[in-house]
Amino acid sequence: MGTTIVDKAPELRIGEFVVREVVSGDEYQKIIRLQNRHFGDRGASAPGLYPAAEVATYETTSTSYAQINRDTGPNNLRYGLDRWQPQIKLARKLRDGAGGEELKVEVTAVIENLDLEVLILKGDDLGDIIVSATLSSSALAQVSHLFTLTEADAAQNNIAGAPERLLSFYARARVFGGASGTGYMYAGPKVDEYHLQSGDESSLPRGY
Amino acid sequence: MGYLDGTEFIALDDEAVNSDADFDGEQPACAATVQTMRSNTKYLGSQGERITHASVSVRADTQDESSVATGIRPHCSFEFASYLSIPWVFSRGFQGVDVSHFARVSSEDGIAFEGVWSRIRFVGLRDGDAEIIPPTNNGSIDNFERVDLSLDLDEPLRRRVVSDLVIEFHGEIDKAIYADSINVKARSSLVLDTGTPTWDYSASLSDPPNAEDPTLMVSVDNEPGATDSDNGAVFFDHMRAVSGDEKMYVLPSVGASLRETYQDIDTFRLTYIQVKSTEIRSRYADEFTVDRERYRAGRIVRSSDDMYVVSGAIETFRRPRCLWIGPAGVPGGGEENENPKHYHERFKRIQGNETSNVYAFRGSLELETEDPTVSMLMNCIPYQRLFNFTFDGTLEDLRNQAARSQWDLTLTVEEFSGGAWASIGSESVSMDAYHYGLHVSVDYPVLFAEWLRWRELVYTFSDVVVSGSTYVGREGQLWGNRLDQNLVQRESLDVSVDYDPSSGNMCRWSLEVARVTGSEEYKDNSKTDEMSLFWMCTGASLWEIPAELS
Numbered sequence: 001m002g003t004t005i006v007d008k009a010p011e012l013r014i015g016e017f018v019v020r021e022v023v024s025g026d027e028y029q030k031i032i033r034l035q036n037r038h039f040g041d042r043g044a045s046a047p048g049l050y051p052a053a054e055v056a057t058y059e060t061t062s063t064s065y066a067q068i069n070r071d072t073g074p075n076n077l078r079y080g081l082d083r084w085q086p087q088i089k090l091a092r093k094l095r096d097g098a099g100g101e102e103l104k105v106e107v108t109a110v111i112e113n114l115d116l117e118v119l120i121l122k123g124d125d126l127g128d129i130i131v132s133a134t135l136s137s138s139a140l141a142q143v144s145h146l147f148t149l150t151e152a153d154a155a156q157n158n159i160a161g162a163p164e165r166l167l168s169f170y171a172r173a174r175v176f177g178g179a180s181g182t183g184y185m186y187a188g189p190k191v192d193e194y195h196l197q198s199g200d201e202s203s204l205p206r207g208y
Numbered sequence: 209m210g211y212l213d214g215t216e217f218i219a220l221d222d223e224a225v226n227s228d229a230d231f232d233g234e235q236p237a238c239a240a241t242v243q244t245m246r247s248n249t250k251y252l253g254s255q256g257e258r259i260t261h262a263s264v265s266v267r268a269d270t271q272d273e274s275s276v277a278t279g280i281r282p283h284c285s286f287e288f289a290s291y292l293s294i295p296w297v298f299s300r301g302f303q304g305v306d307v308s309h310f311a312r313v314s315s316e317d318g319i320a321f322e323g324v325w326s327r328i329r330f331v332g333l334r335d336g337d338a339e340i341i342p343p344t345n346n347g348s349i350d351n352f353e354r355v356d357l358s359l360d361l362d363e364p365l366r367r368r369v370v371s372d373l374v375i376e377f378h379g380e381i382d383k384a385i386y387a388d389s390i391n392v393k394a395r396s397s398l399v400l401d402t403g404t405p406t407w408d409y410s411a412s413l414s415d416p417p418n419a420e421d422p423t424l425m426v427s428v429d430n431e432p433g434a435t436d437s438d439n440g441a442v443f444f445d446h447m448r449a450v451s452g453d454e455k456m457y458v459l460p461s462v463g464a465s466l467r468e469t470y471q472d473i474d475t476f477r478l479t480y481i482q483v484k485s486t487e488i489r490s491r492y493a494d495e496f497t498v499d500r501e502r503y504r505a506g507r508i509v510r511s512s513d514d515m516y517v518v519s520g521a522i523e524t525f526r527r528p529r530c531l532w533i534g535p536a537g538v539p540g541g542g543e544e545n546e547n548p549k550h551y552h553e554r555f556k557r558i559q560g561n562e563t564s565n566v567y568a569f570r571g572s573l574e575l576e577t578e579d580p581t582v583s584m585l586m587n588c589i590p591y592q593r594l595f596n597f598t599f600d601g602t603l604e605d606l607r608n609q610a611a612r613s614q615w616d617l618t619l620t621v622e623e624f625s626g627g628a629w630a631s632i633g634s635e636s637v638s639m640d641a642y643h644y645g646l647h648v649s650v651d652y653p654v655l656f657a658e659w660l661r662w663r664e665l666v667y668t669f670s671d672v673v674v675s676g677s678t679y680v681g682r683e684g685q686l687w688g689n690r691l692d693q694n695l696v697q698r699e700s701l702d703v704s705v706d707y708d709p710s711s712g713n714m715c716r717w718s719l720e721v722a723r724v725t726g727s728e729e730y731k732d733n734s735k736t737d738e739m740s741l742f743w744m745c746t747g748a749s750l751w752e753i754p755a756e757l758s
Contacts, residue, residue, distance in 0.1 A: 003221045007710030008578045009525060012757045017518050019511045028225040028237045028245075031521050034757070035248045038525045039217045041576040042252075044487070046260035048572035050536040057572075067268060083539065085268035086260045087310045087354075087485045108574065108714050110624050119270065123310055124354055127271055142624050142714050166308055166354045166487070170268050187572040187624065187716045191260075195576060197712070204219035207211065 003201040005040050006033050036196075036204060039092070043193025046086035046169065048109070049185070058173070058185040065117055065172045081171045087123045089164040090154050090193055094203040103154045104203075105167070106195075108144040109188025111137050113176045118189055120147060123166030124156065130167070138176045140186075146194060212243050214250025214494065239503050242517065246503070249520040253301065256490030257530040261292060264537045265552035266484040272352040277312055277482055279550030281680065282417045284480035286426040286445045287462065288327055288338075288376040289653075289685035291483060294747040295585035295698065296373035297528045298330065301495035304360030307375065308487045313343050314350035315479045316419040317382040324377055324481045328359040331372040331693065340380075341481065352484060364493030370585065372696075372747070375486070376688045379478030381426060386475045394470035398648055400427065400444065400456050409449045409681065416548035417480065422446045423681060426478050427458065429470040442470060447653075448660040448681045457660055459653055462689050466650070488533070495520070522757055528583070532571050532717075532750040537684075554684025558721045560728070560741030565618060565720035568745060573621065573715035575707050577754040582633065582703045584619050584719060587696045587747040589654060590641035593662050593740045594732075597645040603694050606652075610642040611735075614727035615743050618720045619701045623713050632715070633705035638724070643741050644695060654692040654746070657682035686746060696746065702753075717750065 010030040017023055051057040058080055060069045067081040096102040107118045119132040130153050133145040155162040169191055175183040224241040269276040283291050313324050323342040329335045336359040344353035393401045429442040444458035502513050537552040556568050592611045620634040646659040661683050686692040730736045
């Protein structure tokens with residue numbers, strides 16, 4: 001019990017709220033759970049790289065971090081990650097461990113034999129990097145990284161309470177571990193404001 | 209911001225209400241709990257989708273200076289033309305949108321200018337007023353910056369509507385005459401004599417956007433005494449020069465009295481905007497407000513008021529959620545001499561000889577709900593690539609003269625599970641397409657631009673590239689004050705997918721397109737080449753529609 005974030009929306013029926021009938025308490029609990037679930041889904045979303053090739057969205061033979069692998073060949077090699085730079089504004093403040101506020105954004109990809117570095121930049125001043133992370137896998141796997149930002153990180157001029165800043169995303173990659181060979185990305189990098197899941201109940205805002 | 213006024217979400221514990229087991233169903237919820245539910249319904253109901261469009265050719269960089277603007281396609285025309293024109297689900301309660309571009313507004317003249325004009329339109333619902341976007345960074349160095357625009361309906365929608373969400377731009381005329389100006393004469397109403405030097409539409413323009421690029425300019429025929437369009441001047445958007453010839457196709461301003469020839473014509477530069485990405489955030493009105501007075505202590509709460517909370521919670525949860533908007537565009541050509549380096553094309557085309565499935569679009573997904581329907585909405589303008597087609601009539605006449613053919617569209621969603629991709633839903637639909645004949649037109653500039661694109665891309669409309677460049681020119685624009693929008697043929701495709709959101713598994717989707725062999729019917733029996741038929745998508749959006757909750 002306590003606060004609950006269900007992974008699937010409960011079966012809530014308006015037919016259970018009939019005039020002159022006693023409404024079951026369980027039905028009210030379903031409203032609470034549906035609203036917590038819905039809040040957990042809220043937020044910004046940006047597309048991954050558009051696949052130009054039939055197989056991999058992106059591939060590289062570079063042993064150092066780069067966006068463009070080469071100047072000739074199929075488009076996913078020629079233009080690579082320099083074709084991708086979405087910007088988003090985060091919508092939803094969550095509770096941090098100390099009862100303050102934080103914002104979370106997740107980057108997900110399906111990769112193989114690849115190190116994928118993702119940078120979050122201030123959209124109003126691209127020269128400043130807020131945070132970065134590397135998503136790595138030698139095997140074909142879904143990988144993700146959850147970025148946690150302060151309210152000031154996500155606000156204009158780093159002032160908590162100011163309007164939301166536009167966040168810019170930038171990525172570069174190399175073969176896994178900088179070794180020789182070929183690294184692949186089959187989907188992503190997909191950017192989503194973090195979807196709250198069962199176990200994230202302490203992140204829900206409580207109004208105090 | 210006030211407490212329980214719907215401006216913030218406040219999570220409730222399960223124990224906020226009594227379960228049946230504890231109290232046999234009596235007094236399940238106290239007033240404070242219902243007030244909080246009511247406030248949360250209001251908060252969630254007012255929130256719309258937030259989706260970003262990032263075209264394929266943004267030239268990502270960690271810097272924002274103008275030096276990194278090279279290769280990012282400028283949007284520039286004298287008239288309003290679309291940057292995005294996409295099908296959109298306007299749900300009940302829709303109030304408006306906020307749009308943030310990460311963009312650079314500039315001019316190749318490098319002198320003071322007011323900016324670029326922009327307009328948002330909800331087609332059939334509301335056309336926004338033109339708003340000026342000032343130069344980013346005010347002056348000599350035009351950096352990329354955030355640009356915010358918005359549009360609201362006069363009152364919220366009372367029912368769900370599917371229409372188009374359109375974002376348009378047009379440039380402003382720089383006051384100084386183009387430094388290398390030549391006075392050109394008209395060859396006809398739609399063709400100017402360019403004389404010498406030949407106007408350079410070549411793909412090899414260095415560091416594009418380039419100061420000598422004619423698509424960043426406008427020509428003006430100043431009738432004696434005329435200084436603006438209200439005074440008789442005719443403005444010409446530059447559509448395209450023709451390789452090996454000293455003539456340039458132009459689009460005269462709306463309402464201009466077309467003449468066979470015009471007077472001496474001056475040329476000016478236009479301001480333009482380069483967009484790296486665009487986020488669209490929709491807003492909803494407070495459709496689920498219940499006066500707090502109705503929950504006052506000592507007063508019996510009406511069941512109809514409680515129903516606002518219940519039905520509002522369900523309706524807002526089941527509102528369609530936008531997953532993707534496009535087309536994302538097609539990267540610059542595969543060879544160095546195609547397109548100015550890194551410029552991309554914006555519309556997606558598939559040729560009629562493709563009779564087995566080819567990918568039109570692919571992308572990544574994160575689904576949020578259990579077993580939803582994934583719905584794709586598409587705006588298509590199919591056409592037939594004709595060379596000598598001339599037309600002067602109504603849209604109905606144009607349809608009556610169009611070739612017909614059938615296209616199979618297949619939407620597939622796959623889930624990455626257990627280290628492999630597996631289909632979780634797929635659906636096909638057949639589209640009966642009218643293939644409009646390409647022609648030089650003032651009413652349908654999108655067909656005009658497409659005609660010019662092929663005129664320069666291929667030799668006499670065969671499929672062997674022998675001359676010219678693939679300079680994008682006016683490709684990828686719908687002209688908002690003309691009749692382009694009327695050409696759109698809409699198609700939609702729904703796929704029920706089998707998905708468990710607790711898995712957190714990533715998904716990907718694809719739209720495959722193929723023409724049905726033997727489905728073609730030609731109006732002109734001298735033009736019966738299936739390779740002349742094209743399916744073209746000018747705008748599309750993908751939506752997650754949550755399943756029923758019961």
